[in-house]
Amino acid sequence: MRIATLLDLVFPPACACCGLPGADLCATCDGALARRAGPECARCGHPWSIAVDTCPECPPKIDRVRHALHYTPAAQSLVLALKEGGRRRLAELLADLIVATVSAPAACLLVPVPSTPAALRARGFNQAALVARALGRRWDLPVECVLVRGDGPRQRGASATDRRVQVRGAFHASPRTDWSPVTLVDDVMTTGSTLAACARALHAAGARRVGAVVVARACRHAPIVAASLTTAGRGATMDSSRTSRR
Ligand SMILES: [Zn+2]
Numbered sequence: 001m002r003i004a005t006l007l008d009l010v011f012p013p014a015c016a017c018c019g020l021p022g023a024d025l026c027a028t029c030d031g032a033l034a035r036r037a038g039p040e041c042a043r044c045g046h047p048w049s050i051a052v053d054t055c056p057e058c059p060p061k062i063d064r065v066r067h068a069l070h071y072t073p074a075a076q077s078l079v080l081a082l083k084e085g086g087r088r089r090l091a092e093l094l095a096d097l098i099v100a101t102v103s104a105p106a107a108c109l110l111v112p113v114p115s116t117p118a119a120l121r122a123r124g125f126n127q128a129a130l131v132a133r134a135l136g137r138r139w140d141l142p143v144e145c146v147l148v149r150g151d152g153p154r155q156r157g158a159s160a161t162d163r164r165v166q167v168r169g170a171f172h173a174s175p176r177t178d179w180s181p182v183t184l185v186d187d188v189m190t191t192g193s194t195l196a197a198c199a200r201a202l203h204a205a206g207a208r209r210v211g212a213v214v215v216a217r218a219c220r221h222a223p224i225v226a227a228s229l230t231t232a233g234r235g236a237t238m239d240s241s242r243t244s245r246r
């Protein structure tokens, strides 16, 4: 019997959103997650009333962004249970949610967005790296932590402008000449300034193509509730992103 299975017998999992015993995510909370669906920006995945090629929400320096979930309270609970609650195996569940909604990128290197050194010391792990490794196993893609992050001010509560200033120059990657296309992996995207700063560092190190995949995205546009969408509509959205962008 696997150790994880044994641990489940001793400490049965509880839903990361509502605490109901039995599974890491109960059926009710799973149904409450707002998955990416409907018309969107082909470049950054932001939902719009009609499909568009690019939009004002596209972060600079990044070819393509895809998210699995809109950052609703349920998605926030999941992400925080991993990040702040230390429930590391939720990285597997979050990777499953990404795989169910985002088509696998073509051959590329998955690069997790690094935590600040202070956050890494406090938590003992980088949640984005855990999700990236779980994704790498599912998509059969290599994962490398090539970005280094300096200790800067925390972003929480900062304005969009302050965030951009705080993270600009916070990341560094060693120059190399053999870059595959890079797909950044992170748990949450808010303004996109962190991803843009990472992309800037990768471009400075010689990388030519940089995209990103995140678990949840805070969109200014109202999220589309998954339960209100038909299966056909959801499938069409997933396929629409598969063909041209990578
Ligand atoms: Zn629940």
Ligand SMILES: [Zn+2]
Binding pocket: 041, 042, 043, 044, 045, 046, 053, 054, 055, 056, 057, 058, 059
């Ligand atoms: Zn866009």
